[in-house]
Amino acid sequence: xxxxxxxxxxxxxxxxxAQEAQEVQxxxxxxxxxxxxxxxxxxSHKKLAYVTLEDxxxxxxxxxxxxxxxxxxxxxxxxxxxxxKHKLKPAAIKHMYLPPSGLxxxxxxxxxxxxxxxWNDQRIDQDLINQGYVYFExxxxxxxxxxxxxxxxxxxxxxxxxxxxxHDPKAKETTSxxxxxxxxxxxxxxxxxxxxxxxIAAYKLTxxxxxKQFEAFWSDCKVLVEExxxxxxxxxxxxxxxxYNEL
Numbered sequence: 001x002x003x004x005x006x007x008x009x010x011x012x013x014x015x016x017x018a019q020e021a022q023e024v025q026x027x028x029x030x031x032x033x034x035x036x037x038x039x040x041x042x043x044s045h046k047k048l049a050y051v052t053l054e055d056x057x058x059x060x061x062x063x064x065x066x067x068x069x070x071x072x073x074x075x076x077x078x079x080x081x082x083x084x085k086h087k088l089k090p091a092a093i094k095h096m097y098l099p100p101s102g103l104x105x106x107x108x109x110x111x112x113x114x115x116x117x118x119w120n121d122q123r124i125d126q127d128l129i130n131q132g133y134v135y136f137e138x139x140x141x142x143x144x145x146x147x148x149x150x151x152x153x154x155x156x157x158x159x160x161x162x163x164x165x166x167h168d169p170k171a172k173e174t175t176s177x178x179x180x181x182x183x184x185x186x187x188x189x190x191x192x193x194x195x196x197x198x199x200i201a202a203y204k205l206t207x208x209x210x211x212k213q214f215e216a217f218w219s220d221c222k223v224l225v226e227e228x229x230x231x232x233x234x235x236x237x238x239x240x241x242x243x244y245n246e247l
Contacts, residue, residue: 035238036155039167039189040100040134047099050128051078054094054138059086063098071169073136073151090151095137097128129157139166140201141193147201152193156241163241166193166202188235207234223247 043063051059061080076088135157141150152166171189195202214232218224224243
């Protein structure tokens with residue numbers, strides 16, 4: 001009986017996800033630009049993953065496991081095509097493309113084939129992104145008074161040339177639907193790590209502080225401040241980034 005109830009809840013959740021994806025696509029069409037991706041936490045063990053190390057070594061293989069502590073990646077375990085197992089620390093990884101699985105794959109089912117070549121980082125393989133791969137890279141992140149090198153997911157891989165938005169592993173969401181202890185419909189994250197081209201490190205930008213930090217954050221774009229400065233909304237962050245890219 002419990003399995004039947006769980007199955008029904010999952011079916012309902014998948015329907016809601018499809019509707020959410022449709023709504024997001026509508027919003028995307030209205031904005032004429034792609035939206036931020038939802039962070040992924042589960043990855044396929046069958047589909048190839050692509051990992052590039054700091055020394056330039058490239059590893060193609062299957063993800064065995066990803067160890068995390070307090071949301072941060074501690075180790076990435078991957079088995080290459082020759083059957084050799086690698087246990088990698090984040091500091092050894094320059095960037096990686098991982099294939100999502102399960103509900104994470106459904107959550108990011110929105111079409112990302114938006115033509116944003118002007119604003120994507122040419123170092124990122126857009127073909128893999130368009131295939132649904134999740135992109136992580138090593139970045140300097142300011143946490144309180146310290147700057148640390150972390151392996152973080154880039155949530156705007158198709159329009160990250162001027163502003164990079166990274167997943168905050170400890171961020172809460174505005175709304176979510178849980179099934180069996182798993183959040184299957186995510187809301188808007190209440191914080192991100194943001195890094196502009198001129199920044200030395202990414203730093204946390206939060207929903208609660210966005211309105212009062214808006215003018216300072218976008219101070220190098222007066223048109224954007226004049227357009228949204230009176231009452232900037234956190235939910236319009238992506239729109240603000242697109243406008244910043246265009247100016």
